[in-house]
């Protein structure tokens with residue numbers, strides 16, 4: 297046994313086709329070093345990889361057959377038009393569950409995607425989007441309104457998660473989790489979120505997670521939670537199949553297709569797993585973005601003012617077509633997604649047998665590629681003053697900020713056949729909540745907070761989880777006329793925005 301492992305080690309270090317790529321020595325031998333790093337850093341894989349970039353440059357060998365690429369061209373190379381790359385075995389992590397987002401077989405994936413796309417056409421979204429998002433944003437606002445009136449602190453991080461999950465419950469099954477109303481975590485949501493942390497830690501070695509999920513059974517708490525969470529999602533899908541409600545939701549499109557094809561029973565595994573995807577993929581991502589966004593606005597109140605001035609000219613903020621075209625609102629959202637991509641390092645792809653060439657570097661065939669959005673979107677070669685929050689860089693004001701931009705480094709929703717199907721829905725939620733709250737309230741950090749932990753404590757569990765608690769105080773604005781307010785602005789000189 298010892299000699300077998302030694303031979304494999306010697307081969308991987310000295311003779312492997314990736315031997316010329318720089319990287320940590322242990323990474324050449326096994327991916328277990330990476331799991332250890334994730335455990336030690338408490339799931340901060342985005343920072344582990346960011347450090348490797350600083351140490352080794354654009355192309356780093358991070359596993360026996362894995363290269364992590366930090367060059368902005370990589371995002372299009374692996375997912376752009378004409379790519380021959382495919383999903384890696386990472387996507388088997390939750391087998392036997394198989395959903396649209398984990399399907400590795402291209403034709404199988406494309407077939408499911410076609411059905412999902414029907415639930416996300418502009419007209420389908422219009423049919424159920426307005427009432428759901430606006431209604432739940434209204435519930436969120438009730439919490440803020442009461443806290444503003446009573447001068448209480450708002451745990452904005454919790455509110456953002458309650459909003460994100462309530463929206464997805466409603467979209468997925470026409471069944472909100474009612475967390476905004478009850479102001480309490482729903483049991484199933486807590487279970488699904490807790491298991492996500494396991495994914496973050498064991499992601500670098502997917503087979504280890506599979507062993508955990510298969511063998512761990514009732515022994516590991518994380519696995520027990522996961523199974524219970526899955527059971528809950530399956531239950532909702534089963535109810536939705538039996539339900540006679542006429543209202544449209546995402547499940548209704550998926551179920552309708554299976555019924556039409558007479559394949560409801562065979563498709564159960566897809567429907568059940570897609571149910572989990574709807575709940576988790578659509579909520580954690582959007583909620584985390586809201587938390588980061590409001591954290592930035594509390595730190596930089598000048599952007600609350602700029603947004604308020606922009607929104608003051610909009611009589612009806614529930615008009616999505618108008619919000620879609622507001623430069624600063626969309627600049628703030630883009631800048632938040634750039635600095636804090638909700639999928640910061642995930643989305644691994646395998647090169648085709650003939651390999652690929654990226655920015656002049658040949659990567660051999662059957663190599664796993666990691667393309668960390670977190671680091672790529674913060675490259676100075678892509679964005680001037682890249683680690684600063686500058687929403688103006690996304691429109692022409694202050695065009696000097698745009699000069700050096702390389703937008704290839706910005707793909708928070710992914711691109712190509714596996715790109716996010718919920719992008720427009722997510723953007724609609726982010727626009728509406730931001731517009732609604734900024735137009736009515738000023739907000740700042742509660743006593744003792746500065747929001748730093750929200751950024752620094754962020755963890756990467758495939759989707760992102762902001763750190764710490766975001767405690768904010770809100771105050772109703774006294775009128776709709778834009779004017780400077782020293783209580784909110786502190787030392788920031790905003791006078792130029794009122795000329």
Ligand code: HEM
Nearest residue numbers: 396397577578581582638639643708709710714716718722
């Ligand atoms: C700010 C919010 C969001 C961000 C940044 C985001 C980002 C992403 C990314 C990067 C991917 C590709 C993942 C991969 O390559 O494995 C993805 C896929 C996906 N997202 Fe989102 N997402 C967001 C919101 C949503 C919402 C609201 C939904 C609604 C259900 C959703 C559903 C999905 C699905 C189903 C996939 C898999 C698509 C496929 O494989 O065809 N996402 N998302």
